[in-house]
Amino acid sequence: MPSVYTQSEEYKLFRSLVARRKVIVEQQSKKVWRYYDFGPKTEVPVILLHGASGTAEVFYKQILSLGPKGFRVISVQYPGYMNYTRWLRAFDRFIDMLSVDKVHLFGTALGGYLAQCYAQFRPNRVVSLILCNTFVDTKYYADSNPFVDIFQWTPEFLLKRMLLSNLPDYAVEKEIANSIDFMAEQLETVQREDLAARLTLNCTCGPFVPQDLSLDESNITIIDVLDDVLLPEKLREGVFKIYPQARQALLKTGGNFPYLSRADEINMHIEVHLRAFRGQTPNTETTTTTTKDKDVDEVTDNEKESGKGKEMSEWISADGKKDDINLTK
Numbered sequence: 001m002p003s004v005y006t007q008s009e010e011y012k013l014f015r016s017l018v019a020r021r022k023v024i025v026e027q028q029s030k031k032v033w034r035y036y037d038f039g040p041k042t043e044v045p046v047i048l049l050h051g052a053s054g055t056a057e058v059f060y061k062q063i064l065s066l067g068p069k070g071f072r073v074i075s076v077q078y079p080g081y082m083n084y085t086r087w088l089r090a091f092d093r094f095i096d097m098l099s100v101d102k103v104h105l106f107g108t109a110l111g112g113y114l115a116q117c118y119a120q121f122r123p124n125r126v127v128s129l130i131l132c133n134t135f136v137d138t139k140y141y142a143d144s145n146p147f148v149d150i151f152q153w154t155p156e157f158l159l160k161r162m163l164l165s166n167l168p169d170y171a172v173e174k175e176i177a178n179s180i181d182f183m184a185e186q187l188e189t190v191q192r193e194d195l196a197a198r199l200t201l202n203c204t205c206g207p208f209v210p211q212d213l214s215l216d217e218s219n220i221t222i223i224d225v226l227d228d229v230l231l232p233e234k235l236r237e238g239v240f241k242i243y244p245q246a247r248q249a250l251l252k253t254g255g256n257f258p259y260l261s262r263a264d265e266i267n268m269h270i271e272v273h274l275r276a277f278r279g280q281t282p283n284t285e286t287t288t289t290t291t292k293d294k295d296v297d298e299v300t301d302n303e304k305e306s307g308k309g310k311e312m313s314e315w316i317s318a319d320g321k322k323d324d325i326n327l328t329k
Contacts, residue, residue: 002185003178003181003182003184003185004178004181004182005178005179005181005182005260006182006185010060010061010064011060013064014057014060014063014064017038017064018036018037018038018060018063018067019036019037020034020035020036020056021034021035021036021037022034022035023035023094023097025090025093025094025096025097026090026093031079031080031081031090032079033076033077033078033079033090033094034055034056034076034077035056035074035075035076035077036056036057036059036060036063036073036074036075037072037073037074037098038063038067038072038073038074039066039067039070039071039072039073040070040072041072042072043070043071043072044072044100044102044103044104044127044277045072045073045074045098045100045103045104046066046071046072046073046074046103046104046105046106046130046270046274047074047075047076047095047103047104047105047106048062048073048074048075048076048106048107048111049076049078049105049106049107049108049111049112049114049115050075050076050077050108050109050110050111051108051109051110051111051112051198052109052110052163052195052198052199052202053163053164053183053186053187053190053198054077054108054109054111054183054186055077055186055187055189055190056075056076056077057075057077057186058075058182058183058186058257058259058260059073059075059259060075061259061260061263061267062075062106062259062263062266062267062270063075065263065264065267065271066267066270066271066274069271071271071274074098076094078090078091078094078114079193079194079197080191080193080194080195080196080197080198081197081201082152082196082197082200082201083200083201083204084117084201084204084206084207085207087114087201088117088118088121091114091118092118092121092122092125095125101125102125102126102127103125103126103127104126104127104128104129104130104273104274104277105118105119105126105128105129105130106129106130106132106270107129107130107131107132107134108132108133108134108257108259109133109134109135109231110134110198110201110202111134112131112132112133112134112135113134113135113136113138113202113206113208114201115129115131115134116129116131116134116136116208116210116213117206117207117208119213119215120207120208120209120212120213120214123213123214123215126215127219127277128215128219128220128221128273128277129215129219129220129221130220130221130223130269130270130273131220131221131222131223131239132223132224132258132259132266133223133224133225133229133231133236133256133258134231134236134239135231135235135236135238135239136208136210136235136238136239136242137206137208137235137238138201138202138203138204138205138206139205140232140234140235141202141203142203142204142205144203145199145203148199148200148203148204149200151196151197151199151200151203152193152196152197152200154196155192156191156192156195159192159195159196159199160187160188160195162199163187163195163199164184164187166230167180167184167230167256168180168228168255172255173253175260175261175262176253176254176255176257176261178260178261179255179256179257179260179261180255180256180257182257182260183256183257183260210242210243217243217244217245217246218245218246218247220243220246220247221246221247221248221249221269221273222239222240222243222246222247222248222249223249223250223251223258223266223269224236224239224240224248224249224250224251225250225251225252225253225254225255225256225258225262226250226251226252226253227252227253227254227255228255229255229256230256231256247273249269251265251266
């Protein structure tokens with residue numbers, strides 16, 4: 001049975017307004033990056049990175065809220081890479097193909113760690129970081145999973161069970177329960193290879209060295225939820241210790257997926273963070289090659305012209321048309 005969020009008018013509006021796009025950044029690997037890009041193309045975008053169980057759709061509430069306010073929001077579903085070096089190089093190439101020079105990064109859980117790794121990898125490209133329920137070190141997970149190499153051979157149903165088994169099985173408030181149902185539903189759409197790669201990254205000692213991060217701490221916002229979540233408290237506290245001068249946004253409740261269960265609060269904190277950078281030099285476009293993708297998900301003209309959210313239609317793309325394309329280079 002579809003989750004409450006999937007059946008909601010808000011989610012249906014999102015699916016009718018915002019095109020899902022696909023891009024292959026490495027011809028030799030043919031790995032597909034899926035993403036949603038919403039908002040004015042002249043703005044420095046904020047790229048949203050999900051955790052081990054997420055998809056690009058899990059940030060649909062942020063896209064619908066921030067795009068119409070003039071922020072460019074890009075939610076990314078990254079394919080499976082078994083080591084950090086390959087992921088970082090591929091993500092760098094992905095940003096190249098978006099034709100942007102600078103980005104803000106929002107990351108949750110594994111996505112937050114990857115965002116920090118990339119900020120260290122390309123310090124001149126990352127303007128700021130927003131870290132939500134995340135960590136600065138993967139050693140805890142690496143020590144807890146000494147047989148990390150077996151993930152690539154593990155059946156899909158077991159990988160999904162591993163990710164779902166730690167979620168609350170007791171009664172929680174309605175919105176938190178709805179967020180869990182939606183995430184479980186989204187997890188079912190993720191392929192085994194991608195799940196194995198995410199778990200491998202999460203349980204491998206990563207390259208991030210906080211002392212080597214040149215980003216000013218005033219350009220970092222830490223969002224943390226104070227109720228019961230999967231992330232161990234000592235890992236969450238580690239983020240605050242590493243960035244003592246960062247902005248802090250504490251939510252009393254919200255569970256593991258506050259960007260869904262407490263979307264209004266999360267969106268407010270993201271907006272406040274991004275407004276501090278308004279007026280900076282816009283991105284300089286570079287050259288990309290654009291081709292139609294025969295396999296891309298189609299969004300019909302009937303959906304675009306159904307009248308849903310007409311007041312938001314101007315943000316669909318820079319030329320006012322909704323496109324669903326595959327980029328290759």
